[in-house]
Every structure is written in C-alpha cells, then in structure tokens.
C-alpha cells in the first residue's frame with residue numbers, strides 16, 4: 614500500500630521566474646510523520662551514534678537516522694546489533710536503517726525496529742561496500758529490482774510506520790537505474806525516497822548529479838530527499854530549488870561540525886568559538902562512552918577529535934596528542950585545559966537539553982528480539 618498524505622514539495626515557479634528560495638525551517642511529512650525542517654542528518658556507519666543524532670536534532674535537523682543495521686544481526690540476536698535499537702525520546706523523529714537481501718528477514722527486522730520506537734523504517738539500497746554488496750544487499754539491489762520491490766513490500770506489510778528507501782543512482786558510472794527502480798519501489802510501498810546520485814562504483818569520488826534527483830522528483834508522488842555534497846546554505850538552497858526535492862540530507866559536512874546544520878538552516882556564520890567546540894566535543898565524548906562503553910568508545914572517538922578540532926580551530930599537534938592518550942578521562946582533562954571556559958558552555962547546553970527517556974531493550978517483548 615502506498616501511504617497517503619505525502620505530497621512532494623515541488624517548486625513549479627522555479628522554472629518560470631528563476632529559483633525560488635525554499636524555507637528550510639518549514640515542515641514536511643512522510644506519511645503521517647511530520648518532519649519539522651527540510652534538513653535531514655544522513656545515516657553514516659561508524660558515525661551516526663545516538664550522541665551524533667541527538668546533537669543533530671539540537672542543531673535543527675528535522676529528521677535523524679541510525680547507521681545501517683544488519684537484518685541478519687537482528688535476526689541472530691547479535692548483542693552489538695541489538696544495541697543499535699536503543700532510541701532516546703529526544704531523537705525523534707528518527708529513522709532506523711536496515712540492510713539485507715532476504716524479504717522475510719528484512720520484514721522481521723522492520724518489526725523489531727518499529728517495536729524499538731523508530732518513527733520510520735529506512736531500507737538501504739545504496740551501500741557500495743563489497744562486504745555488504747557481496748551478500749546481495751545494499752546497492753546491488755538496484756540491479757535486481759524485483760527483489761528490491763519484494764523487500765519493500767514485505768517490510769511495508771510488516772510494520773505500521775512508513776517505510777522509506779535510500780539509494781544510489783545505480784551500480785555503474787552513468788547509470789540511471791534509480792529512475793526506473795524508484796517508481797517501482799513507491800508502488801511496492803515506499804513512502805519516501807532518498808537519492809544519493811553517485812554510482813556505487815564512484816563510492817565518494819566525483820560529484821552527486823542532482824539532475825537525476827530532479828528527474829526522480831518528476832516520476833514519483835512521494836517526498837524525495839536529496840543527498841550528496843550539500844555543505845552550506847547556498848548548496849542546500851540550490852539543490853532544493855533546482856530539484857523540487859522535499860528536503861536535503863547532510864552527511865560529511867556535519868561530522869564534528871553541527872554548526873554547519875545551523876548555518877544551512879539560518880545562514881550567518883557557522884564558526885563556533887573554541888569553548889563551544891570543546892563543550893560539544895565533551896558532551897559527545899560523555900554520551901558516546903555511556904552508549905558504547907569506555908573500551909569501544911576510546912577507539913571510536915579518535916576520528917571525531919580531528920573532525921571537531923580541525924578546520925583551523927586548534928593547532929594540528931593538539932589532535933595528535935588527544936589521539937595518543939590512553940583514557941577518555943585524560944582526553945577530557947586536556948580538552949578542558951585548552952579551553953577552560955567550555956565548562957560553562959557545557960552546563961548551559963546540558964540545562965537546555967530536553968530530559969530524554971530511552972527505549973531500552975529490556976522493555977521490548979522478548980519474542981521480538983530473542984531471535985527464537
């Protein structure tokens with residue numbers, strides 16, 4: 614069934630009198646789910662932990678996404694995979710993304726994701742990484758539209774929340790597969806499509822060709838979200854005005870840089886003070902330690918030090934120093950020594966942060982995640 618109430622936001626006037634600015638702070642809807650802004654934080658494996666998503670919401674993302682979660686891992690009750698289903702109330706609306714190649718197992722994963730409190734179930738038909746594609750999942754499914762449709766139909770039939778799909782343009786450079794597959798996925802039950810118009814072969818090289826996004830918008834009657842190379846308010850406005858997409862998705866530009874989200878939404882300068890940078894990083898570190906445990910978080914966080922402290926914000930050797938420290942406690946101490954004023958900024962952020970309730974796995978019916 615194709616969910617109703619999801620009108621694409623097509624800017625017809627753009628073709629008549631030049632591009633018209635889209636209000637990034639206006640809401641849009643995916644089925645019954647209202648998304649408060651036109652800015653979506655991208656799912657990124659190894660990045661989109663809860664701290665990243667909550668921060669994204671605070672900085673104005675209308676929708677945040679989990680990284681891709683293996684449906685086989687959920688099916689087998691893998692503890693780490695189940696950990697991805699911990700959702701906090703202040704992240705919502707939230708999409709949890711699943712990947713896999715078996716419609717039945719994907720449907721089961723969709724049910725678990727819905728039970729965990731996700732507002733949308735997103736399906737990954739975009740991952741170009743061999744480890745995933747060799748199992749028949751991710752971007753490979755763009756070459757097997759029948760199976761892709763069976764997956765969408767099975768998941769949409771298993772859950773009551775909207776099901777969405779994120780895809781690439783196709784497998785090979787120059788492919789236009791997304792334009793044929795997209796409408797079929799909508800017929801199968803997708804309530805929105807996100808297009809990252811690079812080929813799987815391209816990985817992250819070259820540019821996202823958003824002329825394909827515009828063509829896709831013309832071919833479907835559900836919202837299309839444009840992903841790829843949106844890094845500033847100017848690029849967001851251009852993509853929205855020239856494609857008719859309902860929203861833009863931002864990925865790499867937001868890594869260690871939530872201020873980019875604010876700049877995209879409101880304009881103005883995106884450069885934070887050193888105290889703000891350290892305060893956000895400290896909060897990020899603490900929340901990530903809480904989510905992953907100190908041992909896992911220590912390695913996970915290393916790439917974030919460069920992302921936060923780079924961009925000319927701190928001298929390069931400072932990042933190197935943090936990466937080499939053995940404990941998170943030492944990292945915190947060094948950060949605070951570099952910007953003592955961060956304490957007050959952090960207190961203010963924490964005071965403003967909504968009190969969040971977490972959907973804990975313990976609250977889920979055992980039959981749903983027990984895998985048996």
Ligand SMILES: Cc1cc2nc3c(=O)[nH]c(=O)nc-3n(C[C@H](O)[C@H](O)[C@H](O)COP(=O)(O)O)c2cc1C
Nearest residue numbers: 655656657658680681779809840841842863864865
């Ligand atoms: C480190 C990294 C991990 C990613 N992981 C995922 C993922 O789990 N699922 C997905 O659909 N896309 C994933 N992507 C793709 C992004 O969601 C996005 O489509 C892509 O980075 C283009 O947007 P950008 O130019 O704003 O970064 C990932 C990208 C990066 C850089």
